[in-house]
Amino acid sequence: MSLLPILLLLGALVGPSFQELPSYTVSKLFQDSIYFLSKTDVPFNLENTNQLCKNIGGYLVEIDSVEEQFFVADFVEATTSSLVMTGETDAAKEGLFVHFNSQKPMPALKWKSGNPDNWGGNPGEDCMNINRYGINDLGCDRTLRYLCELKVVS
Numbered sequence: 001m002s003l004l005p006i007l008l009l010l011g012a013l014v015g016p017s018f019q020e021l022p023s024y025t026v027s028k029l030f031q032d033s034i035y036f037l038s039k040t041d042v043p044f045n046l047e048n049t050n051q052l053c054k055n056i057g058g059y060l061v062e063i064d065s066v067e068e069q070f071f072v073a074d075f076v077e078a079t080t081s082s083l084v085m086t087g088e089t090d091a092a093k094e095g096l097f098v099h100f101n102s103q104k105p106m107p108a109l110k111w112k113s114g115n116p117d118n119w120g121g122n123p124g125e126d127c128m129n130i131n132r133y134g135i136n137d138l139g140c141d142r143t144l145r146y147l148c149e150l151k152v153v154s
């Protein structure tokens with residue numbers, strides 16, 4: 001492995017403002033990304049939680065392929081049994097999931113059986129979590145762990 005991911009990692013951990021940084025479990029490198037999983041539950045909010053990820057040089061995870069989904073799901077499962085929030089949302093148009101940070105459309109991924117179901121309706125479930133059973137839409141106002149993605153510049 002090149003030195004760059006390690007330097008990025010150190011930069012993220014000792015960061016601009018050490019005291020304010022939440023604690024994270026860090027994944028291995030996948031393609032050109034590493035993932036930071038919060039060690040505690042945090043009141044989720046697309047804008048605010050994405051900002052927490054920006055504070056460490058990343059953004060709320062954006063799952064761009066089934067391969068990335070499986071890597072992330074394995075990392076999450078190896079780290080916690082808690083639900084983990086990702087960076088996808090269909091708040092703007094029901095059923096049309098986009099990546100919150102980039103606003104790009106989410107590709108076809110493996111949904112948990114019976115989902116997305118927008119359970120409860122109006123506003124229903126407009127955010128997303130991930131585990132080994134697939135992705136699932138759930139409410140945006142949950143207090144859960146979240147996952148950041150950091151791009152490693154090559």
Ligand SMILES: [Ca+2]
Nearest residue numbers: 090118125126
């Ligand atoms: Ca929805």
Ligand SMILES: [Ca+2]
Nearest residue numbers: 115117118137
């Ligand atoms: Ca659901």
